[in-house]
Amino acid sequence: MTNLKKIVNSTKETFVDIGLGFKKSFKNFINFFKVDKSFKSMNSKQKRHYIARKLKDGGINVGTVCFGLFTVAMLIWMVVYIFTTGSSTLTWEFITSDYTKESLTLYTGEKNYFEAGDLTFENTTNAEIFSEKWGVALENGVDNMQNNIVYVVHIEDGSPFNDFVNKDGEAVEISDNFYCNYLSVSKTGADFSQLNGSELTAEEMCQELEQSNYILGANFMTKGEGIKGSLLTTLMLIGFSLLFSLPLGIGAAIYLGVYAKNGPITKGIRTLIDVTSGIPSIIFGLAGAVIFIPFVNSISGLTGGNIFTGSLTMALMLLPTIVKTTEESINVIPKSLTQASLALGASRTQTTFKVVLPNAMPGILTSTLLSIGRIIGESAALVFAMGSMIGNTASLSSGYASLAVHIYVILGGEAPRYAAACAIAIIILIVVLVLSLLVKLISLRLNRFKGAQ
């Protein structure tokens, strides 16, 4: 409770302070138009000089404020654009459905048509759109690309819709996630028309169904366009990349922070790690394609990129960040702590594992969070090192696209799909923003050692 009060109070204070700040700026703004008391006693040259200086200062100040606000406005614009474009597409179904559409073509068996009987069906559900002649309830829906589609929500007992068979003549049950792509119907038996779910609303389709006497065939589809595969791939990628990079990075950081003495080897190691952090990600992608794909494939017998090549490449990319952050947190640990441990008779190894590592935990956590943010956002390297095919599930043996690569692929075609891309971008943005705020919080905790030193 007290914590809540504190937070409320501090937010209140912040707002009051910001208000005061703006009041101050407003005062400065007003002061700009007021002239100095000594202005009257100046001669004309002094006056001209005074006015010129005032104008110049005002211009510089206004310019500085404008640039500062421009940067903030850019961030807000970007976030607002992505949230407004993508929020309607981002549903639970979008996250959990496959990318490719599954098509189900239905046949009418030996007779090649269904004929409507004389009897009418009664609506046993509370669905509003119901075809009494055929005994099916229809409903409007929207697919993951914001197109209108028609669902068959309920089929009454005894309706011909129960008798659909597949190509081999086996009975088929239409599950809930399939929508009606088209129905082939006929009014008299001699004519033929196709009722497309994407062109007609459920009401219109129902009317058409009531008017027709024969059904010749149907096609049902799943929504598709989902991101389940990419999401799972990204999660696996995060796991494996951290598995490969954390031990290496922490080991190197411990060497540099605990054991290293100033010398040519240490200097060389530091320089090379610095150089690694300056390499652009696409070069890492090339390196992954030329080093890790042949290496992993020769061991496992796979072809092309897969999760392991991608995560090894990402591990390479993450190493400098992990080494630097962890080393920083090791350097912050007070010397007295390690010295006390050594004085009590612990060996260097024991000190390293029982004093240095636990105290460097915030740094390791920070580097992990930073790494996760980087893996989620990386695209160029993964296109080369893992692959850009969008998959329905994640698997160890095949290199499917991660979330960022998914965005890159669906925006790269002839018709860019902004809504879906922005929906994925919302996920990435939220994860990245939350992670960087967490990192900020942890770094505040890390600062507690600074007073001790």
Added chain:
Amino acid sequence: MLEELNKDNIVQEDKKFKRKELTDRIVKLIFLFIAIICASFVIFIVIFILEKGIEPFVKNYSLVEGEVVQQNIGLFFTNTRWLYDGNGGMGFLLLTTLYTTLLSLIISIPVSIFTALFIVRMAPKRAKPVIKTCVELLSSIPSVIYGIFGMGVICPIIQMAPVQTFAGNSILSASLVLALMSIPTITMVSINAIEAVDKSMINASIALGASNAQTNLKIVLFSAKSGIFAGIILGVGRALGEATAVQMVIGNNANGLGFYNPLNPGMTLTSAMLSGIGEASGIGYDVRFSLGIVLILVILMITSILNVVKNKMDVIKTKNSTSVIKKIGKFFSSDIAFIRTYFNDKFKKDSK
């Protein structure tokens, strides 16, 4: 009896101690080994890309059956079209890359310096951390999202220009996206540099009668210039190496003669590497590694030149810098001084 026991004890202690030291040394060696592995990766990267990048010039590829192609070395430097069949020329890709980066810097340098100045010197006290956090968040947003923003917002804006454009996909939109991406990087480093400026210097300037704006511009920015330049170097590195966002908005025009006009679609080194990667095979795939070599060389060259400039800027660092850099600096400075005096004399004569 007692002595013997003691002796035994000492021997045991000695053994224990030796074992401890042995494990210590082994553990240290293991960590050293890990550190050396981490550091040597960059060497492997360069060697492997070099090897693969030279292949298109040497190896024979068969595009069509019975026909053998190689990357033509002469055309690689002179051709004005980028092709994946062995006749592509990367000269204009290089020029477009540099041009795009330059355009983006023209936008991003003033914006980020003044943003940093605003955050440190002018923003209300409590609003300061909020805006600073905003900039930090902006720098952690991945490049694909900048790409979406470029495609969805910046390209339509460019399309509104009275000149006909390729659906807004142009060098200008690429450099705007790059500028947006490098602003947070440069701003963050500049904030640190400006915060490190000595308070007494600012106070002295104000005491001498300079206005706040004058102090900001002439004292604060001048003293922080080396730190700001470090940020600019980082920004340049990021802009040169950026692939996805650029590829999404630049239009990927393989014909390079129109690169001087910012409203034309273009192609940079990175976007040439990335475009059509899904279907690439044979020489069309391997030649991307040659472009990778060019990109590495360009980034190395530009950042090292900028670092030399920065070292010259920073007086204290020049003293500690290696003698080679010093010699290069001296060599150029004496030449430049000579040229300057020459032109000064000439100018004096002319004015007479």
